[in-house]
Amino acid sequence: MIGSGHVDPRLLAVLPARPELLVLDFDGVMTDNAVYVGEDGRESVRCSRGDGMGISLLRKAGLSVLVLSTETNPVVQARCRKLGIECINGLEDKEAIFRRILMERSIASANTIYVGNDVNDIGCLRLAGCALVVADAHPAVLEVADYVLSRPGGQGAVREVCDALIAHLRWNAQKAA
Amino acid sequence: MIGSGHVDPRLLAVLPARPELLVLDFDGVMTDNAVYVGEDGRESVRCSRGDGMGISLLRKAGLSVLVLSTETNPVVQARCRKLGIECINGLEDKEAIFRRILMERSIASANTIYVGNDVNDIGCLRLAGCALVVADAHPAVLEVADYVLSRPGGQGAVREVCDALIAHLRWNAQKAA
Amino acid sequence: MIGSGHVDPRLLAVLPARPELLVLDFDGVMTDNAVYVGEDGRESVRCSRGDGMGISLLRKAGLSVLVLSTETNPVVQARCRKLGIECINGLEDKEAIFRRILMERSIASANTIYVGNDVNDIGCLRLAGCALVVADAHPAVLEVADYVLSRPGGQGAVREVCDALIAHLRWNAQKAA
Amino acid sequence: MIGSGHVDPRLLAVLPARPELLVLDFDGVMTDNAVYVGEDGRESVRCSRGDGMGISLLRKAGLSVLVLSTETNPVVQARCRKLGIECINGLEDKEAIFRRILMERSIASANTIYVGNDVNDIGCLRLAGCALVVADAHPAVLEVADYVLSRPGGQGAVREVCDALIAHLRWNAQKAA
Numbered sequence: 001m002i003g004s005g006h007v008d009p010r011l012l013a014v015l016p017a018r019p020e021l022l023v024l025d026f027d028g029v030m031t032d033n034a035v036y037v038g039e040d041g042r043e044s045v046r047c048s049r050g051d052g053m054g055i056s057l058l059r060k061a062g063l064s065v066l067v068l069s070t071e072t073n074p075v076v077q078a079r080c081r082k083l084g085i086e087c088i089n090g091l092e093d094k095e096a097i098f099r100r101i102l103m104e105r106s107i108a109s110a111n112t113i114y115v116g117n118d119v120n121d122i123g124c125l126r127l128a129g130c131a132l133v134v135a136d137a138h139p140a141v142l143e144v145a146d147y148v149l150s151r152p153g154g155q156g157a158v159r160e161v162c163d164a165l166i167a168h169l170r171w172n173a174q175k176a177a
Numbered sequence: 178m179i180g181s182g183h184v185d186p187r188l189l190a191v192l193p194a195r196p197e198l199l200v201l202d203f204d205g206v207m208t209d210n211a212v213y214v215g216e217d218g219r220e221s222v223r224c225s226r227g228d229g230m231g232i233s234l235l236r237k238a239g240l241s242v243l244v245l246s247t248e249t250n251p252v253v254q255a256r257c258r259k260l261g262i263e264c265i266n267g268l269e270d271k272e273a274i275f276r277r278i279l280m281e282r283s284i285a286s287a288n289t290i291y292v293g294n295d296v297n298d299i300g301c302l303r304l305a306g307c308a309l310v311v312a313d314a315h316p317a318v319l320e321v322a323d324y325v326l327s328r329p330g331g332q333g334a335v336r337e338v339c340d341a342l343i344a345h346l347r348w349n350a351q352k353a354a
Numbered sequence: 355m356i357g358s359g360h361v362d363p364r365l366l367a368v369l370p371a372r373p374e375l376l377v378l379d380f381d382g383v384m385t386d387n388a389v390y391v392g393e394d395g396r397e398s399v400r401c402s403r404g405d406g407m408g409i410s411l412l413r414k415a416g417l418s419v420l421v422l423s424t425e426t427n428p429v430v431q432a433r434c435r436k437l438g439i440e441c442i443n444g445l446e447d448k449e450a451i452f453r454r455i456l457m458e459r460s461i462a463s464a465n466t467i468y469v470g471n472d473v474n475d476i477g478c479l480r481l482a483g484c485a486l487v488v489a490d491a492h493p494a495v496l497e498v499a500d501y502v503l504s505r506p507g508g509q510g511a512v513r514e515v516c517d518a519l520i521a522h523l524r525w526n527a528q529k530a531a
Numbered sequence: 532m533i534g535s536g537h538v539d540p541r542l543l544a545v546l547p548a549r550p551e552l553l554v555l556d557f558d559g560v561m562t563d564n565a566v567y568v569g570e571d572g573r574e575s576v577r578c579s580r581g582d583g584m585g586i587s588l589l590r591k592a593g594l595s596v597l598v599l600s601t602e603t604n605p606v607v608q609a610r611c612r613k614l615g616i617e618c619i620n621g622l623e624d625k626e627a628i629f630r631r632i633l634m635e636r637s638i639a640s641a642n643t644i645y646v647g648n649d650v651n652d653i654g655c656l657r658l659a660g661c662a663l664v665v666a667d668a669h670p671a672v673l674e675v676a677d678y679v680l681s682r683p684g685g686q687g688a689v690r691e692v693c694d695a696l697i698a699h700l701r702w703n704a705q706k707a708a
Contacts, residue, residue, distance in 0.1 A: 006316045027403040034508070035406075036213065036390065038398045041432035044215045049204040049248070050315065052212075053295055071403070078218035118407055138404065138513075139360045154211070159315075183670045213567065221569045226558040226602070227669065229566075230649055255572035331565070336669075381580040388685070389583075390567065392575045395609035425580070472584055492581065492690075493537045 007164045014146040015168050016129040019063060020111040022165065023098065023124065024158060026069035026076045026089065028117035029134055032154035035073075043073045048154055054162030055083050061169050066101070068094050070120055095123030115161055116141060117153050132161060184341045191323040192345050193306040196240060197288040199342065200275065200301065201335060203246035203253045203266065205294035206311055209331035212250075220250045225331055231339030232260050238346050243278070245271050247297055272300030292338055293318060294330050309338060361518045368500040369522050370483040373417060374465040376519065377452065377478065378512060380423035380430045380443065382471035383488055386508035389427075397427045402508055408516030409437050415523050420455070422448050424474055449477030469515055470495060471507050486515060538695045545677040546699050547660040550594060551642040553696065554629065554655065555689060557600035557607045557620065559648035560665055563685035566604075574604045579685055585693030586614050592700050597632070599625050601651055626654030646692055647672060648684050663692060 027033055030051065036044040055065055069076050069089040080087035091097050102109055114121070114128035117137040125131035125144045133145040136152040151157040204210055207228060213221040232242055246253050246266040257264035268274050279286055291298070291305035294314040302308035302321045310322040313329040328334040381387055384405060390398040409419055423430050423443040434441035445451050456463055468475070468482035471491040479485035479498045487499040490506040505511040558564055561582060567575040586596055600607050600620040611618035622628050633640055645652070645659035648668045656662035656675045664676040667683040682688040 031403075033403045034400050035403055036398050036400050037429055037433045037436070039396055039428045039432060041435060042216055043436075044213050044221070044398070046211050046213050049208075049210045049212055050295060053297070057296075074216045075214055078216060079214045081218060082214070082220075118404060119411075120407070219570055221567050221575070223565050223567050226562075226564045226566055227649060230651070234650075251570045252568055255570060256568045258572060259568070259574075385580075387580045388577050389580055390575050390577050391606055391610045391613070393573055393605045393609060395612060397613075398575070472581060473588075474584070 007167045008150070011132075011147050011149075011160070011164045012168055014130050014132075015164060016111045016113065018111055018172070019113060019130075019165060019168065020107045021105075021113070022058070022063055022065045022161070023112060023114045023128065024065065024067050025094075025114075025116040025118075025121050025124075026067050026079075027071055028137075028153040029115050030067065030079065030154065030158060032152065033117065033136070034154075043075055045075050045079070046154055047079055048156060048159065050156055051154075051158035051162075052083055054159035054166075055085060058162040058165055059084070061166050063165060063169065068098060068124065070094060093123075094120065095127060098124050098127055113161065113165070115149075115158065184344045185327070188309075188324050188326075188337070188341045189345055191307050191309075192341060193288045193290065195288055195349070196290060196307075196342060196345065197284045198279075198282075198290070199235070199240055199242045199338065200289060200291045200305065201242065201244050202271075202291075202293045202295075202298050202301075203244050203256075204248055205314075205330040206292050207244065207256065207331065207335060209329065210294065210313070211331075220252055222252050222256070223331055224256055225333060225336065227333055228331075228335035228339075229260055231336035231343075232262060235339040235342055236261070238343050240342060240346065245274060245301065247271060270300075271297065272304060275301050275304055290338065290342070292326075292335065361521045362504070365486075365501050365503075365514070365518045366522055368484050368486075369518060370465045370467065372465055372526070373467060373484075373519060373522065374461045375456075375459075375467070376412070376417055376419045376515065377466060377468045377482065378419065378421050379448075379468075379470045379472075379475050379478075380421050380433075381425055382491075382507040383469050384421065384433065384508065384512060386506065387471065387490070388508075397429055399429050399433070400508055401433055402510060402513065404510055405508075405512035405516075406437055408513035408520075409439060412516040412519055413438070415520050417519060417523065422452060422478065424448060447477075448474065449481060452478050452481055467515065467519070469503075469512065538698045539681070542663075542678050542680075542691070542695045543699055545661050545663075546695060547642045547644065549642055549703070550644060550661075550696060550699065551638045552636075552644070553589070553594055553596045553692070554643060554645045554659065555596065555598050556625075556645075556647045556649075556652050556655075557598050557610075558602055559668075559684040560646050561598065561610065561685065561689060563683065564648065564667075565685075574606055576606050576610070577685055578610055579687060579690065581687055582685075582689035582693075583614055585690035585697075586616060589693040589696055590615070592697050594696060594700065599628060599655065601625060624654075625651065626658060629655050629658055644692065644696070646680075646689065 031045040065085045067087045072090040076089040110129035112128045113130040114124045115132045117134045131146045134153040134157040149157045149160050208222040242262045244264045249267040253266040254264050287306035289305045290307040291301045292309045294311045308323045311330040311334040326334045326337050385399040419439045421441045426444040430443040464483035466482045467484040468478045469486045471488045485500045488507040488511040503511045503514050562576040596616045598618045603621040607620040608618050641660035643659045644661040645655045646663045648665045662677045665684040665688040680688045680691050
């Protein structure tokens with residue numbers, strides 16, 4: 001099936017039956033957790049075109065994607081703008097924002113997927129229906145994950161999630177048909 | 178033979194007998210599929226000087242090289258300008274453009290080589306006489322490849338193709354002499 | 355224990371009983387020892403958001419952090435400003451500065467931790483109560499280290515130190531309670 | 532011996548008895564052979580602070596260092612300016628320039644060391660008294676090397692050469708004393 005690649009059945013098994021929202025941490029998930037710093041303090045980050053392709057295909061398949069980041073630097077919004085996805089950044093308590101969003105949009109937490117990599121993601125990972133962490137996540141975060149992705153952050157982890165969700169949504173659509 | 182390096186005979190075996198055009202995808206082929214994003218959204222990419230050397234040697238050997246990319250960012254054209262190669266980017270349907278170019282220039286698809294890495298390359302890979310993919314191509318693309326290069330994108334994959342084509346063209350020239 | 359990750363007992367064993375100051379070299383410790391150079395000579399470096407998170411948690415736990423670098427480029431100060439830590443750079447003799455700081459602040463060298471990676475760190479490593487070097491330190495520096503970190507510079511070495519110190523400080527606090 | 536690290540005796544064995552000049556290629560030797568390209572075509576390269584430290588120590592030990600590059604981009608000169616070393620770039624025939632320099636400065640080619648990585652270094656490698664190539668050199672260049680360095684370009688290869696030359700010069704000085 002073109003566009004979905006090879007998806008691990010164990011990843012498919014932990015996805016919500018009816019996914020409504022994919023929430024992504026930025027640094028360490030959409031990037032390799034590095035920051036490039038210039039002489040004037042301006043920052044750059046390294047993202048993956050493959051992740052961008054996956055997000056584009058996933059949105060065409062009908063799933064909402066949201067980036068939630070504590071980082072205040074405008075690179076977060078710059079990348080999300082390019083990908084055309086919603087972005088909430090510069091916030092201290094990600095779990096509180098995540099809860100508010102679910103309430104405002106009447107989405108059950110069970111129908112959400114959260115992808116994180118560090119200790120400030122633990123609250124959100126516990127709240128989401130499906131808690132995914134990148135292959136190079138901090139050891140303290142592995143304990144709260146439903147599944148550890150095979151790829152590190154910024155190097156295909158998000159694409160791996162997108163491919164699995166696309167396969168899952170197609171399967172749901174075929175069953176419904 | 179200086180300039181050709183060690184070429185895998187299996188790669189030589191899948192090259193067109195009379196190569197006329199090498200078509201390269203950009204992101205993930207001429208780069209490592211990463212994009213560096215600044216605070217203002219401006220992008221940079223990471224290319225290989227070794228690939229540049231290979232393309233330069235290949236053009237001296239007489240083969241045309243063309244870059245075909247869906248990416249709209251001007252980094253694609255900036256890199257091609259430096260290398261002195263033709264560049265068509267910002268297009269949605271790469272296969273349609275590829276077909277039009279072959280028709281306009283009266284080149285048989287059998288005499289073309291296409292190098293890709295992701296699902297949006299599949300149409301072009303099927304059309305080309307020789308379908309090559311980088312070592313770190315998306316799993317869904319491996320199925321349509323005649324040969325999987327030993328090097329990842331942006332890290333020598335294009336040089337590997339150039340070295341093989343140069344060896345092949347020299348061999349053809351020797352036979353003709 | 356959230357925030358501390360998995361800490362090697364051998365690293366805990368070499369930490370000062372009562373840590374008062376963590377001193378970090380910059381290039382090769384807070385970075386991967388690379389420098390990105392532009393056409394105008396302006397420099398950028400690659401740092402780790404995970405290290406930044408660790409430093410932030412460590413400062414909340416009450417430990418002072420200081421960066422000591424021979425490098426004159428303003429990227430050093432730019433990164434430290436973002437992290438809110440003290441920075442002394444552009445100096446030739448790091449050991450002399452280190453000694454002066456300890457005297458001015460009445461800190462016993464036995465209560466300090468120094469993290470380095472190259473031969474210009476040897477004086478400071480010998481002076482500090484605890485001498486740590488990154489996994490990819492220069493061979494000549496390994497000899498003066500109390501412990502070689504499991505992670506290379508700019509790729510989690512500083513986070514590893516922070517996680518160990520946080521666990522250590524918590525343990526001290528529990529004993530005192 | 533501080534500053535020299537662990538030097539392979541086989542590398543020491545191929546160094547000139549009386550080294551007078553170290554000649555370095557730039558891309559792929561002083562860098563990892565990558566080029567970062569921005570939207571406006573401006574280029575950046577990734578160098579090693581450890582290489583910079585080695586070159587600084589080697590110059591203090593009294594050896595001349597020269598960079599010889601075909602690349603026309605000003606990043607080459609920007610990096611050399613920072614390191615305070617001589618730089619000749621933007622030239623087509625490196626071997627001709629190398630010969631002219633040796634004649635003008637009355638240096639015997641036997642007393643020179645050249646470090647390269649690609650096919651355009653072959654002439655210079657054959658001319659130099661000691662031909663060194665980086666660990667990730669192009670296969671066609673390995674054949675002309677006296678020794679293949681253990682580290683790739685931009686990741687310690689130059690430091691490896693500097694450490695060996697410093698150890699060698701010290702040994703010479705001790706014998707002379």
